[in-house]
Amino acid sequence: MATRPRRTPAATPVAAPVPSPWSDAASRAEQRARKRQAVLQAAAELFNERGFHATSLDDIAARLNVSKPTLYYYVKNKDEILLQCVSQGLEMMLEGIEASRQAGGNAVDQLRACMQVYAGIVTQPFGMCLIRVGDEEVPEPSRTELRRMKSEIDHAFRRLVAQGVEEGSLAPCDPKMSAFVIAGALSWIGRWYQPGGDYTPEQIAQQCIATLCDGVLRRGEAPAVAAASKAPRKSRRSSSAPLAGN
Amino acid sequence: MATRPRRTPAATPVAAPVPSPWSDAASRAEQRARKRQAVLQAAAELFNERGFHATSLDDIAARLNVSKPTLYYYVKNKDEILLQCVSQGLEMMLEGIEASRQAGGNAVDQLRACMQVYAGIVTQPFGMCLIRVGDEEVPEPSRTELRRMKSEIDHAFRRLVAQGVEEGSLAPCDPKMSAFVIAGALSWIGRWYQPGGDYTPEQIAQQCIATLCDGVLRRGEAPAVAAASKAPRKSRRSSSAPLAGN
Numbered sequence: 001m002a003t004r005p006r007r008t009p010a011a012t013p014v015a016a017p018v019p020s021p022w023s024d025a026a027s028r029a030e031q032r033a034r035k036r037q038a039v040l041q042a043a044a045e046l047f048n049e050r051g052f053h054a055t056s057l058d059d060i061a062a063r064l065n066v067s068k069p070t071l072y073y074y075v076k077n078k079d080e081i082l083l084q085c086v087s088q089g090l091e092m093m094l095e096g097i098e099a100s101r102q103a104g105g106n107a108v109d110q111l112r113a114c115m116q117v118y119a120g121i122v123t124q125p126f127g128m129c130l131i132r133v134g135d136e137e138v139p140e141p142s143r144t145e146l147r148r149m150k151s152e153i154d155h156a157f158r159r160l161v162a163q164g165v166e167e168g169s170l171a172p173c174d175p176k177m178s179a180f181v182i183a184g185a186l187s188w189i190g191r192w193y194q195p196g197g198d199y200t201p202e203q204i205a206q207q208c209i210a211t212l213c214d215g216v217l218r219r220g221e222a223p224a225v226a227a228a229s230k231a232p233r234k235s236r237r238s239s240s241a242p243l244a245g246n
Numbered sequence: 247m248a249t250r251p252r253r254t255p256a257a258t259p260v261a262a263p264v265p266s267p268w269s270d271a272a273s274r275a276e277q278r279a280r281k282r283q284a285v286l287q288a289a290a291e292l293f294n295e296r297g298f299h300a301t302s303l304d305d306i307a308a309r310l311n312v313s314k315p316t317l318y319y320y321v322k323n324k325d326e327i328l329l330q331c332v333s334q335g336l337e338m339m340l341e342g343i344e345a346s347r348q349a350g351g352n353a354v355d356q357l358r359a360c361m362q363v364y365a366g367i368v369t370q371p372f373g374m375c376l377i378r379v380g381d382e383e384v385p386e387p388s389r390t391e392l393r394r395m396k397s398e399i400d401h402a403f404r405r406l407v408a409q410g411v412e413e414g415s416l417a418p419c420d421p422k423m424s425a426f427v428i429a430g431a432l433s434w435i436g437r438w439y440q441p442g443g444d445y446t447p448e449q450i451a452q453q454c455i456a457t458l459c460d461g462v463l464r465r466g467e468a469p470a471v472a473a474a475s476k477a478p479r480k481s482r483r484s485s486s487a488p489l490a491g492n
Binding site for chain 2: 171185191217
């Protein structure tokens with residue numbers, strides 16, 4: 001047996017291994033994450049369109065052209081989906097606010113940047129879900145955690161308002177109430193905004209921020225300055241076709 | 247028989263009839279209406295506290311110390327209750343807005359009066375329900391009718407804003423967007439307000455309206471006037487204890 005001639009590797013090169021039809025572990029994980037995110041996004045869109053209770057897992061599966069059992073590979077149930085959607089909306093807010101503050105500038109610059117972030121996020125599926133679906137739909141203990149995150153956002157706005165008052169750039173006010181007015185007006189965008197409507201999210205953000213900063217009353221004390229500051233808003237005036245909101 | 251002596255009514259007066267233990271028809275109808283209203287109010291409070299889906303007819307009955315079958319004498323089902331709560335909130339708004347407009351004054355006076363009405367109603371059970379429970383929870387065809395009423399309110403605000411701009415008392419703006427900012431900030435009160443909190447509904451309304459009218463920026467062009475107009479808000483400043491909202 002030992003003397004039997006052997007074919008050397010050099011003489012007959014080994015054929016390349018048949019490529020595996022499976023992806024490697026890293027790209028499998030990446031694909032899974034991407035698909036899970038698609039499930040969450042489709043769910044958020046449906047919750048926003050029809051309401052949380054009126055949306056079934058079957059509806060979500062149908063929108064993604066998969067079967068309901070496929071969804072269970074990515075998510076446990078509808079409650080978990082909602083929690084994930086709302087948490088991602090809140091995380092986007094918190095990261096955006098942090099980035100706006102890191103960017104520096106005075107309190108008013110930072111406040112404007114935070115308002116911009118907030119207005120932008122509520123026109124996107126997860127942010128809109130945060131506004132349209134009430135906390136009470138999320139079971140405990142997640143509900144408490146979501147409220148903690150919301151409160152963090154609220155306090156970031158209050159701090160900026162208080163700083164602005166201290167700097168003298170904002171009018172004396174109760175920062176808590178002003179933060180509620182700001183959050184209310186910007187959150188409301190998430191209730192009435194519909195993609196493809198008369199205004200782009202950027203136009204909406206700009207106009208809401210301008211109204212919150214300057215107020216609706218004409219600044220009669222200095223008409224020239226007031227007129228100048230209002231001019232860009234006038235030029236963005238749109239048609240009077242009703243927005244398809246409530 | 248004809249000659250038989252008779253006791254005359256004058257001699258022995260007829261006894262007063264035994265009083266009926268039942269109320270007469272008018273007060274029965276009134277009592278029924280009052281009880282039905284109590285059912286709706288208890289339901290609205292529970293929907294606001296726990297969410298529409300988490301509230302059962304048993305919960306509503308328990309809060310009123312009656313049995314569930316008793317409720318069915320006043321309402322058909324939970325959907326009908328919600329529809330009634332939200333409709334009553336909307337009717338209060340529409341009547342209040344109409345009264346504010348009838349009261350006269352210039353557009354800004356009327357706008358302020360309408361904002362006052364709106365802010366007041368969203369701190370009450372039916373108005374709060376209107377804000378907290380989404381339209382999509384109400385089945386068709388009622389949903390369309392509710393949206394029509396909401397749109398009427400929205401248009402009343404837009405018309406007042408447009409008039410104010412024409413009068414020169416409001417800054418040039420897109421009335422549709424300004425109406426959304428106003429409605430958003432005021433509606434948001436219905437999301438965070440809790441009876442017994444740091445502020446009375448009147449304080450909240452005053453501060454929100456002042457912020458919407460004057461904006462958050464300091465009116466640098468005329469600091470004396472700006473400071474004067476802000477002073478009352480400053481004096482109402484409250485402690486920083488967090489409001490028990492989201």
